[in-house]
Structures are given as C-alpha cells and as structure tokens.
Amino acid sequence: MRLRNKLLLTLAVLAVVAFLVILIAINAFVLPAFERAESEEVGEGLTRALNVINISISQLESSAKDWAYWDDTYQYLQDNNSEYLESNVVPGTFESLKVNLMLFLNPSGGLILGKSYDYANRAEIPIPEGIYEKLEELASLAMLGGKSGVLMLPEGAVIFSVQPVLKSSKEGPPAGAFFMGRFLDQEYVKSISETILLPVSLQPYSSLELPDAFPSARATLESSGTAVIPINSSTVLGYAIIKDASDNPSLVLEVALDRHFYRTSLVALTHSASGALLALSMAFTALYISVEIGSMRKIIRLRKELVEIGETKDFSRRVQEEGNDEISDLAKSANWMLSSLESSSEELKRYAAHLEELVEEQMARLREKERLAAIGETATMVGHDLRNPLQSIMNIAYLMEEEGASLPPDKREVLAKWIKRLKENVVYMDKIVSDLQDLTRSVKVDRKEAHLEQILNDILRDLKIPENIRAEIKINPGAEMLVTDPLILKRILQNLVNNALQAMPDGGRLTMEASVSGGEIQIEVQDTGVGMDNETLKKIFTPLFTTKAKGTGLGLAVCKRLVEELGGKILVRSSRGAGTTFVLRLPISGNGEKQDQ
Numbered sequence: 001m002r003l004r005n006k007l008l009l010t011l012a013v014l015a016v017v018a019f020l021v022i023l024i025a026i027n028a029f030v031l032p033a034f035e036r037a038e039s040e041e042v043g044e045g046l047t048r049a050l051n052v053i054n055i056s057i058s059q060l061e062s063s064a065k066d067w068a069y070w071d072d073t074y075q076y077l078q079d080n081n082s083e084y085l086e087s088n089v090v091p092g093t094f095e096s097l098k099v100n101l102m103l104f105l106n107p108s109g110g111l112i113l114g115k116s117y118d119y120a121n122r123a124e125i126p127i128p129e130g131i132y133e134k135l136e137e138l139a140s141l142a143m144l145g146g147k148s149g150v151l152m153l154p155e156g157a158v159i160f161s162v163q164p165v166l167k168s169s170k171e172g173p174p175a176g177a178f179f180m181g182r183f184l185d186q187e188y189v190k191s192i193s194e195t196i197l198l199p200v201s202l203q204p205y206s207s208l209e210l211p212d213a214f215p216s217a218r219a220t221l222e223s224s225g226t227a228v229i230p231i232n233s234s235t236v237l238g239y240a241i242i243k244d245a246s247d248n249p250s251l252v253l254e255v256a257l258d259r260h261f262y263r264t265s266l267v268a269l270t271h272s273a274s275g276a277l278l279a280l281s282m283a284f285t286a287l288y289i290s291v292e293i294g295s296m297r298k299i300i301r302l303r304k305e306l307v308e309i310g311e312t313k314d315f316s317r318r319v320q321e322e323g324n325d326e327i328s329d330l331a332k333s334a335n336w337m338l339s340s341l342e343s344s345s346e347e348l349k350r351y352a353a354h355l356e357e358l359v360e361e362q363m364a365r366l367r368e369k370e371r372l373a374a375i376g377e378t379a380t381m382v383g384h385d386l387r388n389p390l391q392s393i394m395n396i397a398y399l400m401e402e403e404g405a406s407l408p409p410d411k412r413e414v415l416a417k418w419i420k421r422l423k424e425n426v427v428y429m430d431k432i433v434s435d436l437q438d439l440t441r442s443v444k445v446d447r448k449e450a451h452l453e454q455i456l457n458d459i460l461r462d463l464k465i466p467e468n469i470r471a472e473i474k475i476n477p478g479a480e481m482l483v484t485d486p487l488i489l490k491r492i493l494q495n496l497v498n499n500a501l502q503a504m505p506d507g508g509r510l511t512m513e514a515s516v517s518g519g520e521i522q523i524e525v526q527d528t529g530v531g532m533d534n535e536t537l538k539k540i541f542t543p544l545f546t547t548k549a550k551g552t553g554l555g556l557a558v559c560k561r562l563v564e565e566l567g568g569k570i571l572v573r574s575s576r577g578a579g580t581t582f583v584l585r586l587p588i589s590g591n592g593e594k595q596d597q
Helices: 003-068 071-079 082-088 091-097 129-143 186-196 217-224 260-293 296-312 326-404 409-438 452-463 486-502 534-539 555-565
Strands: 101-105 111-118 123-125 147-153 156-164 177-183 200-204 226-230 235-243 249-258 448-451 469-475 481-484 508-517 520-527 569-574 580-587
Touching: 003 147, 003 156, 003 177, 003 186, 003 226, 003 235, 003 249, 003 260, 071 082, 071 101, 101 129, 129 147, 129 156, 129 177, 147 235, 147 249, 186 200, 217 226, 217 235, 296 326, 326 409, 448 452, 448 486, 452 469, 452 486, 481 486, 481 580, 486 508, 486 520, 486 555, 486 580, 555 569
Parallel strands: 469 508
Antiparallel strands: 101 111, 101 177, 111 123, 147 156, 156 177, 200 249, 226 235, 235 249, 448 481, 508 520, 520 580, 569 580
C-alpha cells in the first residue's frame, strides 16, 4: 500500500476513534449526570408537594383540637343543646376552615351529629357512606389521644384529624370524639399544583397504573417509596407513596416535569460532538495537505514525533528542527504550539478547578434563591389571606370583652378565659405570618447604642422563667454596650432563650454570657437540655424544618436572617443529651456588612 494511502487511512481512523471516544465519554459521564440532576429536581418537586399535604394535615389537626378542647363542645356532647349547633356548625365555619366533614361521636363510636359541606359550591352534601364503617375505629383512636393523617373511603381519600372531646382546660374524662376532614378532591390537587408550580395528581395505591414500558418502576416505588420515570423526551414523572393513619400505603402522588433542560442538554451535546468532528476533519485535512506539499521523510518523522507527544500528552517535549524550509518552519511552529499548549494546559487545569468551584457555589445559591422565592410566594399569600381575618377576630374579642362586662361575675370570668385564649391564638397565628414574611422581605435596621444586660433582663422578665430553671446573665468587661438595632437583637435573643426553655421541660440551667473577641461581641445562650444530634444540626437553620410537634420551623431561620442583616453570624454547638449553645457574633460599632445568605 502506498504511503499516501496509508496516511489517508491513518488520518481517517484517528478521526473516527476520536469521535467515538467523545461519544463514549458523553454517554458514560455527561448524560448520566444530566439524568441525576433531573431526578433530583423531580425529587424536590415531590418533597414540596408532600410538604403541602403535611402542612394541611397539621392545620387540620390544630383546628380539630381547638374544637375538641372546648367547654362548649364538651357540654354539647352531654346535652345536645341546639344553641351550640346554630352558633358553630354553620356553613361559614366550613368555608373559613376549608373542611368538608364534621362528626361528633360518643366514646363508643356512635354518631351524635354529622355534617358534610361543599365549601367550594356552598352547599350541604350527603355524608360519605363509607365513613360509617370507620366510626368505631375513629372513636378508639380519639380515646387513645387522637390521630391525624389520610383516610381512604370508597368515595375517595380524606385528610382528617380525630381528637378526644375535653374541657378547655384539657381535663377529662372524654365526653366523646370530634372528627374533622377535608376531601382530597381535584380542587385540593389543583391548589398543590399552584403552590409548587408543577402538575400534580393523586391516585389510589390499590389501583395504581404505571407505564408498561417501565416494569421495574413499581418495585422501585414499593421499596424506596419514590420512583422517577422518564416517559419520553418531553416529560418525566415522579411518584411518591402516601401512607394512611395506619402506616399502610393509601395514595400515590404523581408530579410531572417538563424535560426542557434535558432536551437542551442533548442539543448542546449534539452540537459539541458535531463541532468536534468538524474540527478533527479540518485538522487531519490540513495535515494531509502539508504532507503532500513537503518532504515525505521529514513529514513522517515530524508526524511520528507529534503522535508520540500526543499519545503521552507530554507537552514539554519538542520536535526536531532540521533545514531551513517550510517543513522546518512547521517544526518550529509545532514547538511553539507545544510550548503554548504546555502553558495553556497548566493554566486550563487551574481554571477548570476554579470554574468547578464557582459552578457549585452558584448552583447552591440558585437553589437557595428558588426555595426562598417559593417561601416568599407562600408568605405573600398567607399574609394577604390571614391578616384581615385575624384582625377581625381580634376586634370581635375586644367587643366580647366590652359586652361581657355586664355579665354575672362567674360567667364574666369564664368568658374572660375564652377571650384570653382566643387572643393568644390570634397572636400566635400572626407571629407565624410575620415569620414567613421576614424570611423574604427586606428588613430596615435602625442602629443605635444598646445596653445588652438590660435587653437580657427584659427578656427574662417577659418570658416568665419557670421555677425549676436557674437563669444566669454574665457580661464580661467591654461587652456592656454595642451599636445595633435593639429591637431586632431582642427578638433574636428572645427566640433563642425561648427555645432553650422549651429544651428543658424538667428544669436545668440557662446561661447568657457576653464577651468581646476580635472587635466583635460574642453572645452565648447555653442550656442544659436534651441537645441535638448531627442530622438535626445540619438542618437547624433550614426554613420549615422543625422537631417540635407544634413548631413552624421558621424561628431559627428568621433568627439567622436577622443576625445577617445586623452584619453578624450565628453558630450552634450541641450533642444529644449534653445541651445546646447558640453563639451570636456581632460588630461592636455596628459597621459590619450584611452577610451573604
């Protein structure tokens, strides 16, 4: 075979091999990475949808307890007075609470009163027949302390809460059980979709239908509780099992995600592969032309040397420069190119490492911004929908106080207790709304001199420290005063002290110490409570994460944001059974810059 033909064959083979290597690399590393990112995005969508359902169940449980732990309800189950029904079990109640079912049961499960209402269409509807078979079981759950979750009926799924009916003081014995439920209908599913901005559907687990092209999807769903199925090039589906109150699979949540990122990535990879193929073709064509117009011996030797350098990737080597013709110029150019490649290779390695760090950092910030944006939308909706009703409830409470002044002393005292509890609940709900909004809205900082010991003493006085907890304040020299926003600082410290008190239900020691370190004031709030494990510590400042039965998961997230607004940092040290210490580091002069979140 002629040398020219061999050269042509060699160039063709090299081009094909290089292109195949690119394709193999894409299929082995790049595409799986895109698919993993897509699966993680679907998993985040499932998590957000499940969180919406769990929040609905928690809100339903809170409402059910308000009704069950009430003297009026307790009295109604004993005497069936009609005034209670006319005043409370009315359409407006269903519409304001967004519930469809209310059942009043005796301790053995007998139905005293049941009402079903379609608050969307403002019409009373029949009670689902399937729930009558569950009454005895529901009453038993209530007598055991109450239960909340998902209940499957022949007519469809219901989120519910059933609680024992006690007096307002939560004393018994139980007079019966109170059940409150909401249908998981299309309207509710639509609200989930609008909240997480993704298409969502629910279907019974017993009649689950998965695409036939993915036979292993059901096994994956049953073993791990979730499954991700790419249906086609435009859609990927995510599934998650929802268990009922008996911890049995009841529903399957489905989230659909458009594969725009995946399709775009495939197009980009196709263009890259085509560009690489074109570049290879042009390079080999140029090399062949150079061989044709030059000395074969010198070209062969030059080619050999260049191939060896390419195979070893040792850019420190140089080719031989012989003669004073075009081939020698090519050799000189090759050596210059190798020198540049050697420098560029080192620089590229450094740049690639730095770029990878920047990409990871930006992706983390983007995910955090998207999550906070979702929380911000929720905060806006909650603030708009709840603030006016809460103010109306508070105004009604004040009117009740004025009207109650003319009642007999015994009835006036009972009314005063109810009004006090109503106000406390309104204040608590208003705090939740404020915490949600504080996560995203801008905070105005009014810096001035603040007396730290006075702030701590005011907090201890406001919180009414239990007798079994010993509180101690220690202000080291230099830490008496600082320039900051006193109101924001008091709010942060009050939240931390309140958390510390809640962590010591059996008593203990609360220590608040301030000292100066490196131009900063360091404030430590230390308790001897139950402490936290490492997993909890990792998520302690994450919005909506909580380990408390009635917590919102907003307090510490708001604290972190407020500390950063003051130009400081917040740290936490803790271990299970050894107590917890929160550390605030704030600039003394108040000149600290706002910390990036």
